[in-house]
Amino acid sequence: MEEGQQAQAGIVTAGRSLGMVVALAPALGGCSAPDGSVAALERMLAAHDSATVALEQWCTARGFAADPHITARRVAGDPPAEPARLRQRLGVSAAAPLGYRHVELSCGDRVLSVAHNWYAADRLTPEMNAALGAGDVPFGKIAAPLAFRRETLDERRGGEPGCPAGTVLSQIALLRLPSGAPLAFLTECYTRAALD
Incomplete structure (x- = not known):
């Protein structure tokens, strides 16, 4: 040629x-980066039994706040109706006391997730129940001495029913005690602010 x-x-x-x-x-x-960030967040959550621990590590790695500890701020309003099969999933009777928390989990001034948490109050100590009713400490930190394990029941990109607009990832999970007894039923809604 x-x-x-x-x-x-x-x-x-x-x-x-x-x-x-x-x-x-x-x-x-x-x-693009946002989808990759959702996948990275999924991996971080999957690596921990406590979403609180996962979010603190996420917050630290991303540099979201000088003090990267997670706080739980209560969302005002009456508790919703119990989800279908809730008591069956928690393995409790119709008369058993249930606790409920609807909170925003934040790192600094950034809301990373909104959580609905139904829990078997009689499987916690009286001190734990009092702390859950009064303060801004996340459930995962208060119940950590019980060595619970997380069982993810459902996960989706976007929101489950009850999640706020703009939810990028949602998970439904059950926390179990070492005996296998269910401790809490959770719906967690991860916000776009967790990715920025």
Whole structure:
């Protein structure tokens, strides 16, 4: 092949390669940072039995606050109706006392998640129940001495029923004591602010 033909062939090949990159650009747009961040958040949550521990590590790694501890601020309002099969899932009778917390879990001034937590009050100590009723300490920290394990029942991108608008990831989970007895039934709604 003569020198001019080789140069022309090189231009055509380069043009085709550039055309492929341009054609693939829209498809590659789906690999943007926010989706990757949701996947990273999913991995962080899956690595821990306590969402509080996972969120503190997430907050620290992302540098969201100088003091990266998680606080639980109560959301005002009356408790909703018990979810279907709640007492069956918690393994409690119709007369057993249940606790309920609807909280925003925050790192600094950033709300990372909104959680609905139904729990078997008689499986906690009186001190734990008092702390859950009065303060801003997350359930996971208060109940940590019980060495619970997390069982994720459902996970989806976006919100479950009861999640606020803008939820990017939601999980429904059961916390179990080492004996296997259920301790708490959770719906957790992770916000876009957790990804920024």
